[in-house]
Amino acid sequence: MKNIKNIVLLTLLTLSFSCSDNYLDVNGSSTSPSSSTPDLVLPAAQKNSADMLYDADKLNASGDSFNRIGSIHAGVLADAGDRVWYQPEQQYLILNSTYSRIWENTYTLALFTYNFIETFEADGYDNYKAIAKIMKAFHIAMLVDTYGDIPYSEAFGRGNNTQPAYDDDKAVYDAIYEELNTAISMIDNAPAGTLAASTDAMLGGDMEEWKKFANTLKLRMLLRQVNTAVDLSSQYSELTSNGIGFVDTTVSVNPGYANQANQQNPFYTIFGLTPGGTPTNNNQAARGNEFFVEFLRDNNDPRLTQLFVPAASDGEIRGIPQNVYTNALRADATSALGPGLLVSSTQDLQVMLGSESLFLQAEAAFRGLISGDPAALYRAGIAASFSELGATGADVYESAAFSNKINWDLAAAAGNEIEAIITQKWIAGGFISGFEVWMDRVRTGFPSGIPIPTGAFSPVFPSNLLYPTSELATNSANVPEQGDNAAFDRHTFWMQ
Structure with a gap:
């Protein structure tokens, strides 16, 4: 765990010089962490995932989170x-x-780092890229659930497109579902030894568990759509016939949490005690x-x-x-x-129970x-x-x-x-x-x-949140209408 902690700190320092303050750095940044590699970036990306769940507002430390x-x-x-x-x-x-930071920092911190891993141009990182696909699907599904239509197909063009179009929410769901299938296939076909256990702060490099996690995310996504008229019988059949199974223990992340400032488990940071023991x-x-x-x-x-x-x-x-x-x-x-709930400042951070x-x-x-x-x-x-x-x-x-x-x-x-x-x-x-x-x-x-x-x-x-003010200010031509706030009639496709 000490090795993972050191990797996280090194990578965050590297990324801090490559990310701007714009809300969608995956579009706005003109540089990249070119000196990094997927094995360095992965644990930092996983730390960002944990923060999005429990402490997405890193700037103000308010604890605003999904x-x-x-x-x-x-x-x-x-x-x-x-x-x-x-x-x-x-x-x-x-x-x-x-809670605008859960939109902004999901793109800027979590998706930025996973997209870097997924698109890294070098051989030997198949399993890292598969994990990146799974975690991108995890976060993008949450954004769709929360907002409806979101930037997806144009969201990762970096400086080439600072005003990405919004994709239909159902189309995004379908696309990331297939990305989960692609990730599973990549794991099945990856050469042995392409991921070091010490660089995976979630599942310790156990790729069979990553496949189960992907399969369970697919089940979650399918059940979201249970009230729609879409026939998903073939997808349900594939879930059990693929022989992968589902996660049977909690999927969690721990990049080396410690009872020190800025290093505690984010849930504990918000709801627990300071490193000095003050509530x-x-x-x-x-x-x-x-x-x-x-x-x-x-x-x-x-x-x-x-x-x-x-x-x-x-x-x-x-x-x-x-x-x-x-x-x-x-x-x-x-x-x-x-x-x-409050076990210790170093407790694992649950991603899926x-x-x-x-x-x-x-x-x-x-x-x-x-x-x-x-x-x-x-x-x-x-x-x-x-x-x-x-x-x-x-x-x-x-x-x-x-x-x-x-x-x-x-x-x-x-x-x-x-x-x-x-x-x-x-x-x-x-x-939790x-x-x-x-x-x-x-x-x-x-x-x-x-x-x-x-x-x-x-x-x-x-049932939803509103698109953030920062998006209205920088990408207003593409932001969809969301209806009457007081009546909460904004609906993601599976809510209809």
Whole structure:
């Protein structure tokens, strides 16, 4: 891990001289990290991927990220009553400036570095290029999910085209799906020994695991489209017939996190303690949505005490309704994030939970889209979530016959299988993979019953973000219309 850390630091120094401050450096930069090679750039690119998930606003260190806004809009994360850190998000106030850095830095930091790897003109880097394709697909899918149409086919022309056209969102999804297939084929045909394990901060150079990750990303993308009229039966058939399988443990990244300034795990940097041991501002602000906390409590969920610590004022685990600011619900009277989330400043950064993979398979199997036992996959997903959060008692919890959002037999009797799967996925990933549970809520409407926050500007929860102000300023001729913000009628193709 020390070797990876040194590679990351060296590469970031190299890249810092090649990236401008423009939002889309993949277009705007007139130079390139010509002294770098894919083996040097890959771990730095993977660090950038981690940052996009949990700390995309590197300039201001605000913690704006895909997962934080996802957790808020999925009814999981709330603001302490005396903090007012997440009020605009909880009010459903979506502006062109809202979380704009997740667009800008996904292009500038993550996609820039992966595109460099993918297009590097030298032999012997087949597996590096395959990984770059997989991670580009990972990030581009998130951009499509968040915004709809995006620059893709012209997005990587660098200085040759500083105003790229926008591609149709469905066409982008189809293109990156095929890129995942291409990456798998590249791995199958790569000469042995073309990637050093020490340069891969995610999967340690295990290319069979990279194939599983690509296959699982394909499953995620296909299930996004479950409500469309597109016939995807051949794609589902290929997912299982290709013999690759799906990830069965959490895919994570650790480029050498350390308890030092600018080197902590980004989730811990935002929600944990400073290297000196002082709680961060977000640590004092971040609380569980009352709906989320009470759902766990009502169902005797052992994960509750792993997700939250008791309030300092009275020792009770207490959430807070979103957008409610009162002294009675101040930081010390509500529950901060717990030991299942904040393990240490050096903990791995989760990219895809193993529990998510199992719940994806459970949903697809229940819908008859892939083979498999949905009940067994559902129970395995719960067990994986318990393990991920350091909780015990998964079997007793799932077998309890008092809720059809927990017990599979009750869910089946009520015709409630999809909601049970999505609800468990929401619990497992709400604070870790907030973006995914937000997209599930957009796609399925589950979990049901999550209240619209008091004082929200819209009675409809958000489904997208608006194109950033920087894009309107530099590429306005190509930016598509997005509809009425207050009504949230901007829709990615799979939401229709």
